[in-house]
Amino acid sequence: MQFSLFDCRAGVTRPGPRDTEPRVSLFASSKLSAGAGPLCIVRALAVVGLLVAAPMGVVAQTVGDAPINLAYATQSTPIYGDVALKQQIGVMTPGSPISISKDQGSDGQPFSMDGWFQQGNRNVLFLGEGKRIVMASLSGSPAAFQELGETKDEYDTVWVHARIRGFIPPKALTRDQATVWQRAAKLYQSRCSACHAVHKPTEFTANQWPGILKIMAKNAALQPDEVVLITEYLQTHAKP
Incomplete structure (x- = not known):
């Protein structure tokens, strides 16, 4: 059973579109409902304490303790x-x-x-x-x-x-994902502009880029690890 942070009414809500089991919830709007049980209230208070202790927009996670x-x-x-x-x-x-x-x-x-x-x-x-x-x-x-x-x-x-x-x-x-993409973008610009104008990442979808880059990689003499790096960069920044 999964626990949700919102919508704690009678204690159990319907599964979401990707859930495979009911979710036990913690909140209903801005307050707990009258039907929420003691366990639900305890969980709600625990989450409130976690939110206060964490930086704005960030909730700490744990693996074990x-x-x-x-x-x-x-x-x-x-x-x-x-x-x-x-x-x-x-x-x-x-x-x-x-x-x-x-x-x-x-x-x-x-x-x-x-x-x-x-x-x-x-x-x-x-x-x-x-x-x-x-x-x-x-x-x-x-x-x-x-x-x-x-x-x-x-x-x-x-x-x-x-x-x-x-x-x-x-x-x-x-810890800084941007440094990975900066390195990939620089490599892409320098190695893939010799034959033609560089395509913007948003010109193609994530699923289109691997096939396109496979052709470009041979002409640019890219090494296997370089192909992987550029592919990940282009797919991550691709057209939705």
């Missing part, structure tokens, strides 16, 4: 299933957002990553349902896997919302 923060891969980075970074299970793409805890292992940084798998294929984790912006390619089982729900896109393809956990080298991370 440890607070987590957003970080981003600076380049194509190996993902491991163990803290010693011995068992590689996949590769994370540049700019991919992950949640990390302050508790770092002896070698690897624990992380969690939320994304979408196409139903029946757990080898590629995408940033959003229906948009094939790759966050991670998996060749092995993550340290933990959790299904969060599912939905269908306009073509009736089923997408599974999931969370994976694993370990990553700490030096491969940055």
Whole structure:
């Protein structure tokens, strides 16, 4: 059962479009309803305290008892299933957002990553349902896997919302995603303008860019890691 921050009337609301189970809510408009039970009230007070303690617009999250923060891969980075970074299970793409805890292992940084798998294929984790912006390619089982729900896109393809956990080298991370995209934009401008005027990222959709860049990459003599970096940049900033 999932807990929602809003609409706590009798205690249980209808599932949302991406939910697979009822949600227990905490608020109804600006106040709790008369039918809210003691557990609901306790949860509401806890969330209010959390909101007050957190910066404006930011709600702290936790993994267990440890607070987590957003970080981003600076380049194509190996993902491991163990803290010693011995068992590689996949590769994370540049700019991919992950949640990390302050508790770092002896070698690897624990992380969690939320994304979408196409139903029946757990080898590629995408940033959003229906948009094939790759966050991670998996060749092995993550340290933990959790299904969060599912939905269908306009073509009736089923997408599974999931969370994976694993370990990553700490030096491969940055807290500033903009630096990753600045590096990608500079590379794109310098290497892809020799033959023609550079296309703006918004000229094509996220799903169109990989095929287009595949042709351009050969002419620009881009290395595989450079292709991945530029592709992620163009898809992330593509036409909606």
